Amino acid sequence: MNTPSRPRLKSIAPTPDQPPAADQAPPRTTVGEPKGAARKGVPSALRPDPHPGDDRYPIAWLAISSPRYGHMPTATSRCECGWDQRAIGHAQVRALIEAHAAHRTTCPLRNPREGRAAA
Template sequence: MGEPKGVAEGVPIAVRPDPHPGDGRYPIAWLTICAPRNAIPTATSKCLCGRNRSAIGHGKVHALIADHESHRETCPLRTIQEGRAAA
C-alpha cells in the first residue's frame, strides 16, 4: 500500500503538467452557421448574457453575423471582464 496504483496493478501513475495551460479567458458567445449546398442557410447567435437570436435565409444570416459582431462591443459580460483586466 505504498505507492498509488494506476489503471492496472503494478502500473505507476505519471502525472504530467497540463500541456495547454489556460490564460483565464473562456468563450461567452457563440455564432453557429449552417449553410448546406443548395439549401437555405440558417444561423444562431447565443451569449451567456441571455442573448439568443436566429436567422433563416441569406440576407438575414448576413445581418445576424453583423449583429453578432456588434454585440461584442455592447455585451455586459464582456465589458465587465475587460474592466477587471484593466484594473
C-alpha cells in the same frame, strides 16, 4: 426377545457453543509503494497539463449552417448575457453576422461598466 437393530446413521458432529474464528485477511500493500512498471522507472502516463488555463472561456457563439448548395442557410447567435438570435435565409444570416459582431462591443459580460468607472 430380540432388540430391534438401529439403522445406520451418518456421524453427527457436536454443535459448537461459540462461533468459529474469522479468517485472516491477506497483507495489504503499503500506500505509495510503486507497482509494476513504476517500480522499474518507466515514466507515468499522467503528466501535468502542458497548456495551463489562463482563466479565459467562451461566452458567445455564432453557428452557421447550410445543408447543401442552393438551400436556405440558418444561423444562431447566442451569448451568456442572454442574447439569443436566429436567422433563416441569405439576407437575414448576413444581418445576424453583423449583429453578432456588433454585440461584442455592447455585451455587458465582455465590457463591464463598473470596471471602467472604477479605473
